[in-house]
Amino acid sequence: MSRKNSVLIVDDHPLFREGLKSIIASSRQYEVVGEAGTGQEAIDLVGQLSPDLILLDVSLPDGSGLELIGDLTRCCKKSRILIVSMHAKIDYIVKAFQAGATGYLAKGSAAEKLLQGMEHVLKGDYFMDTSVSQQVVKKLVGLAPKESLTTGSNYDALTAREQEVMVLLAEGLSVSQAAEKLFISPKTIENHRSNIMRKLGIHKTIDLVRTAARLGLIDIDLWKE
Amino acid sequence: MTTKTENAEFGIFLMAYSPNPILVCQADSAITYVNPAFEKLTGFRAAELIGINAPYPWWLPETIDKTHRAFQTAMTTGVSRIEEHFQKKNGDRFWVELTAGLIENGSGTRYYLSNWVDITDRKKAADELRESEERYRGLVDNITTGVTLISPDMKIQAMNRQMRRWYPHIDPSEKPLCYHAYHDPPREDRCTDCPAFASLKDNEVHESTREVSVHGDMRFHRIVSSPIRNNEGRLVAAINMIEDITAARQTEMRIKSLSHQLLRAQEDERRMISRELHDSVAQELSTVKIALATLLDPHASVPPEMLQKVSKLTRLLDRSILSVRNLSYGLRPPGLEEFGLLQTLATFCEEFAESTGIEVDFQTAGLKNSFLGSFIEINLYRLIQEGLNNIRKHAAASRVMIKLVGSHPNIILRIIDDGQGFDVKARERALDAEKRLGLRSMKERVSLLQGRMELRSRLGKGTSIHVRFPRQEKKGESKK
Numbered sequence: 001m002s003r004k005n006s007v008l009i010v011d012d013h014p015l016f017r018e019g020l021k022s023i024i025a026s027s028r029q030y031e032v033v034g035e036a037g038t039g040q041e042a043i044d045l046v047g048q049l050s051p052d053l054i055l056l057d058v059s060l061p062d063g064s065g066l067e068l069i070g071d072l073t074r075c076c077k078k079s080r081i082l083i084v085s086m087h088a089k090i091d092y093i094v095k096a097f098q099a100g101a102t103g104y105l106a107k108g109s110a111a112e113k114l115l116q117g118m119e120h121v122l123k124g125d126y127f128m129d130t131s132v133s134q135q136v137v138k139k140l141v142g143l144a145p146k147e148s149l150t151t152g153s154n155y156d157a158l159t160a161r162e163q164e165v166m167v168l169l170a171e172g173l174s175v176s177q178a179a180e181k182l183f184i185s186p187k188t189i190e191n192h193r194s195n196i197m198r199k200l201g202i203h204k205t206i207d208l209v210r211t212a213a214r215l216g217l218i219d220i221d222l223w224k225e
Numbered sequence: 226m227t228t229k230t231e232n233a234e235f236g237i238f239l240m241a242y243s244p245n246p247i248l249v250c251q252a253d254s255a256i257t258y259v260n261p262a263f264e265k266l267t268g269f270r271a272a273e274l275i276g277i278n279a280p281y282p283w284w285l286p287e288t289i290d291k292t293h294r295a296f297q298t299a300m301t302t303g304v305s306r307i308e309e310h311f312q313k314k315n316g317d318r319f320w321v322e323l324t325a326g327l328i329e330n331g332s333g334t335r336y337y338l339s340n341w342v343d344i345t346d347r348k349k350a351a352d353e354l355r356e357s358e359e360r361y362r363g364l365v366d367n368i369t370t371g372v373t374l375i376s377p378d379m380k381i382q383a384m385n386r387q388m389r390r391w392y393p394h395i396d397p398s399e400k401p402l403c404y405h406a407y408h409d410p411p412r413e414d415r416c417t418d419c420p421a422f423a424s425l426k427d428n429e430v431h432e433s434t435r436e437v438s439v440h441g442d443m444r445f446h447r448i449v450s451s452p453i454r455n456n457e458g459r460l461v462a463a464i465n466m467i468e469d470i471t472a473a474r475q476t477e478m479r480i481k482s483l484s485h486q487l488l489r490a491q492e493d494e495r496r497m498i499s500r501e502l503h504d505s506v507a508q509e510l511s512t513v514k515i516a517l518a519t520l521l522d523p524h525a526s527v528p529p530e531m532l533q534k535v536s537k538l539t540r541l542l543d544r545s546i547l548s549v550r551n552l553s554y555g556l557r558p559p560g561l562e563e564f565g566l567l568q569t570l571a572t573f574c575e576e577f578a579e580s581t582g583i584e585v586d587f588q589t590a591g592l593k594n595s596f597l598g599s600f601i602e603i604n605l606y607r608l609i610q611e612g613l614n615n616i617r618k619h620a621a622a623s624r625v626m627i628k629l630v631g632s633h634p635n636i637i638l639r640i641i642d643d644g645q646g647f648d649v650k651a652r653e654r655a656l657d658a659e660k661r662l663g664l665r666s667m668k669e670r671v672s673l674l675q676g677r678m679e680l681r682s683r684l685g686k687g688t689s690i691h692v693r694f695p696r697q698e699k700k701g702e703s704k705k
Contacts, residue, residue: 013508019515026519059504064563086507088550091560091572107511108546111518111539139575155590160633163591167632215590216628216639219691 004031005122008051010042010068011035011084012061016107020055020084023114030118037061039068046075053122056101058085058092066092069099082121084110090135093128103127155215157199165192169205170212233330246321246341252300254279257336266321266343268314283311285318299325300337308344320348371467374453375421382462391469420450424463427452433470445474485673492603499557507549514542558606566602567592567629570609574627581617584624591631597696604670605629605638611670612640612690615663620644620688631696635676638692646682667692 007030009017017035024030033049036042039062046054054072058065069081082103083096093104103121105113109129120127128136158166168178175193179186197203200211212218237258240247246263250256256274264271267283274281284292288310295307303326312318321341328336365372371388373381381395389395420430430450437443447470453462517538521527553559561569567589574587597605609627616622622644630637652664664680667690671678676694 013512016508016512016515019512019519022519023515066563086503086511086550087559089554089559089572091564091568095564107508108514108543108550110511111515155630156593158591163631163633216588216630216637217632 005029005052005118006031006033006049007053007055007118008032008034008036008042008045008049008079009055010037010039010060010065011055011057012037012059013057020110020114023111024118027115039063039065039071042068043071043075046072046079050076051079053118054079054081055084055118056081058083058087058096066095066099069096069101073100080121080124082117082127084114088132088135090139093132093136097126104132105129106131154199154201155211158196162192162196162199165189166196166208166212167217169193169196170209170218243340246343248339248341250337250339252335252337254296254300254337256281263341266313266319266341267311283313285310285312299339300327303327308348319343319345321345369469371465371469373421373465373467375425375463375465377425377460377462379421379425388467391467420448421463421465424450424452424465425460427460443471444469445471481672484669488604488670488673489600495556499553502549502556503553507546507553510542510546510549514539514546517542558603558610561602561606562599566597566605570606570629573606573610574613577613577617583617583622585613585627586625587627587629589629591633592629592636595631597636601636601674601694601696604674605636608638608667608670608692609640611663611667615667616640616642616644616688618663619647622687634696635693636696639689641687641689643687646684646686646688648684649680649682652682 007024009020009032011017011020014037021032021035024032030053033051034045036045037060039060042054042056042060045051056065056068056072060068065083065085072079072081080103081101082105083101084105084107085092085096086107088106088108096104102124103117103126105117105127106129109131113129117127117129155163164182165178168181169175173181175186175189179189182189193208197208200208202208202211209218240249240258240260243260244262246266247258247260248256248263249258255276255278259269259271259274263269269282279296280289280293292309307323309321309323310318311321320343322344323339323341325337325339328338330336366386368385369387371391372383372385373388374383376382384392384395420432423430429452430448432448434446434448435443436446447468449466449468451464451466452460453464455461517535521531521535558569558573560572570589571587574585577583578585596602609629612627613625616625620642622642624643626639626641628637628639628641668678671692671694674694676692679691680688681691682688
């Protein structure tokens, strides 16, 4: 009979840990070698025990389990991490995998899916339970046509002052009017303007107005376009 | 001698026909002559008066001593033009202007001649004027508005009582001061931007000011300053009326700070309940579910009814866990602290689109990698949440465009839908009547962010909400 896989449980709810242990106990392949209720305890125990598998909760009293993932994998490279979390939101799942976890299980599904998840993760596969994977697939499907967060311009490269100048110019103020409003010289405004145009990759003032309108800086009747 | 007698006779003749009452008495005050005008004014007949001594019957009983003394002085030195208050035979009172002099006849006998001018009407008019002036002054002195009259050379001409109470250190007779110089110690320079100065240039000024009073407390004033012209239309002064609106302003600020606190408390409470639901209740339900699943020994033979019961309970637990989790997510945006505002909003918009079928185009610029502070973030999240909920409930829209832009020093949010639109004015009236949340609570939030919200809509043309607020809370009105 091969060696049992060692498991460390990190969760601040003792009763839930008991529950997980009772599920694990039903299989002969695993041995729970340690339990931790906080992130710090987890780091200490991982150093000592080098477990094959860590069952990790995302919400811990001394910080987010998501941030702990990196620390834990650094402590013991061979340990694989299966997140067992109450959170079932896409943002958590993505962050967990980005940080180095290879499995994600919602607590509500633990009773049915825990052993399956542990098996997959220990084999080196990625694992998600169905209540979670549904969202991930939806996100993947929906991602392509949408460009939710980016507006396709380099507006984010502008400094605070340049933002200030841009909206004034887009609102139709002349260089000298903008200068007066911001208590700076017209020459400085000219400089800001050419920097803005360069950063946004535009050459004409009308394009500056168009960009401002597209971003929502100035008012236009958007549906009429 | 003949001439003298003739002259004396002519004198008597003149006196008899004089329109002014005339009295002649001897040094011992015995009356020797009164003319018909005298009889007419006083109502006493000459026959009743000839030969009587002072005190005379027209003297007023209450001032008889004073009158007597004045009479005795007049008998020795003569008087010119004093005003006296006397009474007629019938008791009516009258005022005269009295001119008196000593005369001597040829034989050296001294007489005292008193010439009266009836000034009762004039006196009455003057009294009425004075009374009306007093009433007016009483009014001006008793109002809670401070009133100051300022001359064209910027000197204080008059201050009412309220003004003197507010600025006890100002002596208008000494210091050339206008309103803005009401500092302690007073400023000596003359400012050219104060309401009085503007009014002296013929402008009506309304403005609000904030200043620290002599006692060191903050006062808020509303000032109305107007030019004053004389009969010829020449500008002669500026009148400053100053109203203390500190109490109203403080109440306003208190209400604002209370609603601020209320919203914060609400968020704190929601966060607490949400966390409790998510981290305790849902966890415990999951624990129970595991306990239930591991309760039965898989190797022992279990009656099928028992297995059925357990699986029923498990399904119930699944539903409970799901609803507790959704409740928790509804109370508090999941991930706001962990993933930041933009990510959380993008996810929220996607989920909204998915659950409602309304397409949401969420765009943002100029806010990358910037933490706006939890107060601004949660309120922005709520604004968008409330905006989208309103659209779902009322707009019948198929598309929503949300633009969130950092435009230093402001943040701009636009929520634009292509729905059925509405009559903004009618809607606002209805809102006031209904006391419903939605738009109203959005407005409240925007005011807490010290921003402005603009709502535009036309029937059939969609609705656009434009919010603009400072990225940093203004000094002095920051969070508590």
